[in-house]
Amino acid sequence: MTTGIRSLSLPRRLRLPLPLLLASVLLASGCGGSAGEKSGDAEGPAVKGFPVTVSNCGVKTTYERPPRRAVSLNQHATEVMLALGLEKSVIGTGYLDDAVLPAYRPAYDKIKVLAKEYPSYEALLAAEPDFVYGGFASTFDEKEGRSRDTFTKAGINTRLNGESCASGAVTMSMVDKEIRDVAKVFGVPERAERQVKALHTTLDGVDGRLDGVDPVKLFVYDSGDKTAFTAGGTGIGNAMIERAGATNLFADVDKAFGDVSFEQVADRAPDVILIYDYGDQTVEQKKKFLLTNPALRDVPAIKNERFAVLPLSSTVLGVRVPAAVESLARQLHPERFR
Incomplete structure (x- = not known):
């Protein structure tokens, strides 16, 4: 069973001359950073607009490139991803409380449902994600083996919806921030601005009526x-x-x-x-x-x-x-x- 962590092939490593092998190990150990930095270095050249650094619920992460194998868990996290048109970057999802909004249903139907509720940590690793986005703090339940730190150690970046760790009262401006932060991680800030503008058009219409x-x-x-x-x-x-x-x-x-x-x-x-x-x-x-x-x-x-x-x-x-x-x-x- 795959664990979701790609390791070097031992026979291939043994074919390297010993000095070159030691140099490779030393070089790798000197290139530490966030999970995003590690996966990014292995996946190709730099991406325009990257790296980006995002702080979320006490976790600061630098992304060298947009996630390509994201998993979204909980309704509101999944719908933020779909609203931003990121379904091609989502390889798995889980835990809906309601039917997905009709506008997002065609995109949602193309994404694999990993579990009716939360997948186990092992099931998540088997999907080989590079990013897990959770709506509620229970997504990253330490007792269930799914803490954010555990994912980081496995080379997987994470995000928790901002309402779950807000200090003080949550305001409408935090809706904007959530959308913009997710868009920043995936390198699509212009999509966030379109979404925010549309959402404020609705809110402004209500304000006028009331x-x-x-x-x-x-x-x-x-x-x-x-x-x-x-x-x-x-x-x-x-x-x-x-x-x-x-x-x-x-x-x-x-x-x-x-x-x-x-x-x-x-x-x-x-x-x-x-x-x-x-x-x-x-x-x-x-x-x-x-x-x-x-x-x-x-x-x-x-x-x-x-x-x-x-x-x-x-x-x-x-x-x-x-x-x-x-x-x-x-x-x-x-x-x-x-």
């Missing part, structure tokens, strides 16, 4: 029956809620997600409940649970049965964010979109 609107009080219901798992104040979800003309009632939770009691929800009296659609529970099942929860019976959103819905795949840092902001704004302020 000018002067009174924000509605909103509670996010992700999941939970004993307590409610909700959106806190540091994730991209909070920024999206604000941009869509609402106030996140649990923005004071100092993390992207957190548990709150249903009594706390009742005390804050949301006008609208935003349901994140994913997993085994359907939206209708979640609505029924909320509507019949005694703790919530006096909540305005429950009395008026006022709900909004977004797929979970649209509430993480990626190319879906602007369209999701528009969708939420239409649900919260339909009078502004007639």
